[in-house]
Amino acid sequence: MGDTVPDDAVTHVLGIDSGGSGVRVAVARADAPGVRGAGARADAPGGSAEQPPAWSSPPAWFSPLTWSSSTPAAVGDRGIDAESLLARVLPAARELLREAGARRLGAVCVGAAGMATLGDDLRARLPDALADVFGVRRLALAADAVTAYAGALGQRPGAVVAAGTGLIALGAVPEGFVGGLGGTDGESAADGVSRTGGLRDAYGVSGTDATATDATATDGDTRRATGGWRRADGWGHLLGDCGGGAWIGRAGLEAAMRAYDGREGGSKPLLARLEAVFGPATGLPGRLYPRPDRPAVLASFAPEVGRCAGEDPVAEAILRAAARHIAEAAEAVCPRLESSEVALTGGLFRMGAPLLTPVREELAARLPRVRVTEAAGDPLDGALCVAAALAADRLRLPRDPALLSIV
Numbered sequence: 001m002g003d004t005v006p007d008d009a010v011t012h013v014l015g016i017d018s019g020g021s022g023v024r025v026a027v028a029r030a031d032a033p034g035v036r037g038a039g040a041r042a043d044a045p046g047g048s049a050e051q052p053p054a055w056s057s058p059p060a061w062f063s064p065l066t067w068s069s070s071t072p073a074a075v076g077d078r079g080i081d082a083e084s085l086l087a088r089v090l091p092a093a094r095e096l097l098r099e100a101g102a103r104r105l106g107a108v109c110v111g112a113a114g115m116a117t118l119g120d121d122l123r124a125r126l127p128d129a130l131a132d133v134f135g136v137r138r139l140a141l142a143a144d145a146v147t148a149y150a151g152a153l154g155q156r157p158g159a160v161v162a163a164g165t166g167l168i169a170l171g172a173v174p175e176g177f178v179g180g181l182g183g184t185d186g187e188s189a190a191d192g193v194s195r196t197g198g199l200r201d202a203y204g205v206s207g208t209d210a211t212a213t214d215a216t217a218t219d220g221d222t223r224r225a226t227g228g229w230r231r232a233d234g235w236g237h238l239l240g241d242c243g244g245g246a247w248i249g250r251a252g253l254e255a256a257m258r259a260y261d262g263r264e265g266g267s268k269p270l271l272a273r274l275e276a277v278f279g280p281a282t283g284l285p286g287r288l289y290p291r292p293d294r295p296a297v298l299a300s301f302a303p304e305v306g307r308c309a310g311e312d313p314v315a316e317a318i319l320r321a322a323a324r325h326i327a328e329a330a331e332a333v334c335p336r337l338e339s340s341e342v343a344l345t346g347g348l349f350r351m352g353a354p355l356l357t358p359v360r361e362e363l364a365a366r367l368p369r370v371r372v373t374e375a376a377g378d379p380l381d382g383a384l385c386v387a388a389a390l391a392a393d394r395l396r397l398p399r400d401p402a403l404l405s406i407v
Contacts, residue, residue: 012102013391014093014134015064015383018073018085018112019144024380025089027096028064030106030391064384065100067092079118082125090133097134106391107138109383111147116402127407139407140386144379145170145234146397146404151382152343152375155389155396159230159334159341160375161326163348165299167244168234169326171333174396228398230333237295243325245299245348251318252305253298257281267314273304302348309354320358327362334367342367345375 011030017023069092074084097105108130112119123141130136142150148162149170159171237246252267256274259266260281271281277300278284291297308315330342342363349356363372377385389395390406397404 011104011106011391012097012100013106013384013387014097014108014136015147015380015387016085016089016093016108016110016112017144017147017378017380017383018080018110019379020072020113022068022070022072023085023088024066024068025092025096026064026066026380026384027093027100027102028384028388029100030388065096066380067096073112075114075118076121078121078124080112080114080122082121082129085122086126086129090129093134105134105136107140107387108134108136109140109142109147109387109390111142111144111379111383111386113144115141115143123405123407138387138390140390140395140404141407142383142386142404143402145231146229147379147382147386148345149382150385150397151377151379152345153341153373154376154385157335157337157340158343158370159330160343160345161330163244163326163344163346165245165295166234166237166241167247167326167329167346167348168241169232169329169333171230171232171335172398173228173335173337175398229400229403230335231403232329232332237298241295243322243329245302246295247298247325248305248318248322248348249298249301251321252301252308252315253284255314255318257284265314267308267312269308269312270305270315273308274301277301277304299348303351306351306354316354319355323355323358323362326359327366330363331366334370338369341371341373343373343375345378 012027013030015026015028017025069088071088074081110122110126112122115122119141126141127139130139145160145162145168149160149172152160153172155174157173159169161167161169233240233242235241237244237250241247252270253274255265255267256270257266258264259268259271274281274284278287288294288297305315305318309319310316326344334340334342344356344359349359360372363370386395386397386404389397395406399406
């Protein structure tokens with residue numbers, strides 16, 4: 001596509017979501033995702049050029065075109081292989097842009113699992129490749145946790161817990177955000193000053209302990225919080241991911257093996273489910289340990305724990321422990337702002353009430369002033385949100401070399 005287009009040409013944006021389970025591509029009008037938290041149309045409900053509206057359900061005219069592949073991008077010596085990704089993404093994007101009648105592409109956002117540590121080849125090759133093919137000069141390269149955040153909350157302050165096989169929590173204060181500081185234990189909500197006299201930042205850290213942002217007093221009872229990210233967990237099934245699918249599945253399998261041995265803490269219902277899913281209990285180590293996808297195998301048992309929770313106190317206790325871990329991660333990253341929200345996203349929460357009920361109880365106890373909300377969208381929606389905001393020069397999510405870089 002060329003760079004010269006009529007002034008009235010509709011500008012579209014491109015979102016790419018590259019994860020462990022495959023690759024997805026979406027094209028949408030640049031103004032459409034704005035209603036969901038990016039650079040909003042001035043005529044969108046509650047929106048203006050100065051203050052985009054909060055996210056809402058997508059309107060009828062929000063209709064991204066999508067393509068997906070169940071084959072993930074290859075990983076080589078330089079991390080995620082850019083050539084492998086481009087070989088599938090470019091033809092799909094061309095076709096989607098043709099179907100959309102797009103005449104100019106305003107921006108692209110690529111969200112990828114492992115971007116922080118495996119994204120060197122993407123950062124080196126994607127800018128020129130996308131510029132050559134589509135004439136686009138605005139590119140955001142984001143970790144999948146960032147696109148999950150943008151898909152769930154847009155550009156509002158808060159925290160997102162993304163839970164599937166693993167678990168990661170990410171909190172953000174958008175750049176230039178102005179809002180009241182919410183009180184936490186022993187702290188004043190009105191003046192943002194702890195009882196020891198230290199100025200708190202938006203994450204509830206006082207004095208020189210602040211690592212992500214500072215909060216500087218403005219008029220009245222508001223504080224302007226500079227942008228920043230906070231991350232908790234996401235360290236993999238051997239070091240963390242506490243409360244995630246693999247964690248729950250492993251705890252459930254351990255309880256089953258305890259029942260097989262006759263040890264305390266065992267669960268006969270979980271033992272029955274183990275044998276129904278994997279065969280004889282004594283054969284489980286041989287089935288599990290050689291597998292390169294052990295986290296996924298462990299996570300596959302998490303729904304069985306959920307199914308047993310209503311009748312089995314051991315399974316119920318596992319889910320309550322998982323809920324505590326989830327709430328702890330959210331508490332660690334959620335900014336202490338009156339308008340902060342926590343969103344839960346990811347396949348693990350499809351377990352429903354057996355997990356969601358204790359999670360909501362734990363969050364209410366740890367973050368009583370924070371609203372728990374449903375995620376408005378998924379990481380592909382988040383990639384479109386970031387791209388639309390970038391195209392409109394309204395991207396307020398914090399830049400970070402590992403999490404969100406603009407090329």
